[in-house]
Amino acid sequence: MYQEFYYVGSNNEQVGPLSIDQLGSVGLKPDTLVWTVGLENWKPAKDVEELKSLMSKAPPPFAQAVPLPTVSFSDTTSITTPVVIPEKFTDEYWEDQKSAWETKIYSLEDEIERLKEQIQDAGDKMRDCNDEIRNNLRPRLSEAKEQVAICKHNQDVVEGPLEGLSWRQKAKDWQRDVNDIIRAMEQKSREAEKWDKVKESSRQSVEKNRNDLKNAKTMLKEAEALLQKTPIQRMEKHYQILAGKNAIASTVDEFSELSEQFSEMEGYKDSGKLAYDALIKAKCKASGEDDFLNLAQLFRKIDGYGNTVELAKECENMALKIRYDMLVNAKSKASGEEDFLKLAKQFREMNGYENTGELAIECENNSQIIREKAYNEAVTELQQLNERIQQFGAKGKSSASEYEKLGNSYRTLSNRFDAFGKYKDATNLAELCKKNSEDYKQKKDKRNQKDGCIILIVIAVIVVLMILAKSC
Secondary structure: OOOOEEEEOOOOOEEEEEOHHHHHOOOOOOOOEEEEOOOOOOEEHHHOHHHHHHOOOOOOOHHHOOOOOEEOOOOHHHOOOOOOOOHHHOHHHHHHHHHHHHHHHHHHHHHHHHHHHHHHHHHHHHHHHHHHHHHHHHHHHHHHHHHHHHHHHHHHHOOOHHHHHHHHHHHHHHHHHHHHHHHHHHHHHHHHHHHHHHHHHHHHHHHHHHHHHHHHHHHHHHHHHHHOOOHHHHHHHHHHHHHHHHHHOOOHHHHHHHHHHHHHOOOOOOHHHHHHHHHHHHHHHOOOHHHHHHHHHHHHHOOOOOOHHHHHHHHHHHHHHHHHHHHHHHHHHOOOHHHHHHHHHHHHOOOOOOOHHHHHHHHHHHHHHHHHHHHHHHHHHHHHHHHHHHHHHHHOOOOHHHHHHHHHHHHHHHHHHHHOOOOOOHHHHHHHHHHHHHHHHHHHHHHHHHHHHHHHHHHHHHHHHHHHHHHO
16 A cells, blocks of 8 residues: 655655655655654654665665655644645745835834924924014004004094094004904914924824834734744644633634634644634624624634534524514614614515514505605695685785795695605695795795885984974
């Protein structure tokens, strides 16, 4: 029977699988560690019965040696079977990670320097604004106020009306300067406040970027340290970290994340079993619809391990039941037309689960009942409004405020009928109410104009009477 062997190369790498003849061509040494099916652990070649005959054979020239596939590995004492190395544990992956963190560090350092310059610039501009207020605008304001006071004083003490008028005009000019200076001071104060905010925001950004930079440097050191290890040593370290997290995990999210991470290491030690066990624990903790839907996806990802297909279906059913119960509860509390229409749509989206079809019909019927009731109420209000108008007609002319109230009432009803769309005669009633609203607006405007003319006439009469009284 053909037998395959693996052995540990001179650079501590795993080589194989190879046949016995191929092993003979590589110059196997007595103390070289080897492994094959049937061995519990790695053993020196001299202790493996099938290979003892190779110990005395010299290898052929290098050019004739058989090309050998290689896979990196770590401490040989911890390996019982060869493994497939996932991408995230390969040298290429961590070289990319190292490069990415180096780029991140350079970017953060440049950004910090840019923000420092921005802080300096904002501080300079803020000081310029404050200096402008303190050294220019404030003295000018004091002078302008003083000139206003002088002009007002001179206006009061001069004898001639023309001189008084001149000082009054000068006071107005200086007061205009006072107002302009105050506005300029307020503008400069706002600018100073704006630059102060820019300075503070930039300072906070510097602090955040420094923390990010510290974290990036830590991650870079970790990437460099991991590059010094072999892929299987990286897997072992990651495995131990996950095992520690698994010991203290307690929530659905924690167990779900652990399951995904263990699944990435499938084939290494008992990672597959731990991924499955973590999902079982997550299922026991799950309570919400989203929890069960996510777990169903995760169970299907590890399809073929245990009863994952059945567990995925069970999670999907639990999610449906939770959603069904939630919708039934919402239906018991619903009161509006839109609420019932939304629930009807959601029940139909459950594709016949339980009695969702009947519940959807019931919600649609409730929505129809609510719409009919609201429509009838609007029609009743329209009839009552028309009756009020007949009463106003019997009483005589109305005031502008009464016309305004009637117009507003018709406009409100027009909007309500518009909301019904093409339901029954809603469109025609909406147009009728809109027309009536516009008519009463015009009546209100005409009444206001007429009332205004009457007031002007009254005022004119009063003025004439006052003039006549004075002349007498």
